[in-house]
Amino acid sequence: MHKTIYKICPQTLWREAERQGVFTGAPVDIADGFIHFSTAAQAPETARRHFAGQDDLLLVAVDAGKLGDALKFEVSRGGDLFPHLYAPLDLGAVQWVKPLPLGADGHVFPDFEA
Structure with a gap:
């Protein structure tokens, strides 16, 4: 089982979640009835797609x-x-939040372990 999972999120949406103290999902999550996450191995392809x-x-x-x-x-x-979360995300479960900048060949991922 994966210990850490990842959410790619627009900064404005995440900052609003921080103000509210809970993340209820992006529009696609709300439409699908769960919050979409990726493992470290899946995240780059999720970003690309x-x-x-x-x-x-x-x-x-x-x-x-x-x-x-x-x-x-x-x-x-x-x-x-x-990984799919069928509940709002309690921000107490968040380990870190890092920028996901756009580079010449797609998004530039930080070190997943740090």
Whole structure:
């Protein structure tokens, strides 16, 4: 089981969640009924597919162990198991938030472990 999962999020949306003390999801999450996350291995492809050309993004690292039974790993893209959270994200589970800048060849990811 993955200990840390990741959310790619527009900075304005995340800053609003910080003001409210909870993240209820991006519009796609709300429409789908769960908050989409990725593992470290899945995050670069998620950025390429769903956030291509978007700047002003953040990468949010979340402690999966703090999410309880609301976190489900479900089959999605290419048969991979993706983490889906069927509850609002308690910001107490967030380990760190880092910029996800757009480089010449796509998004430039920080060190996932740091």
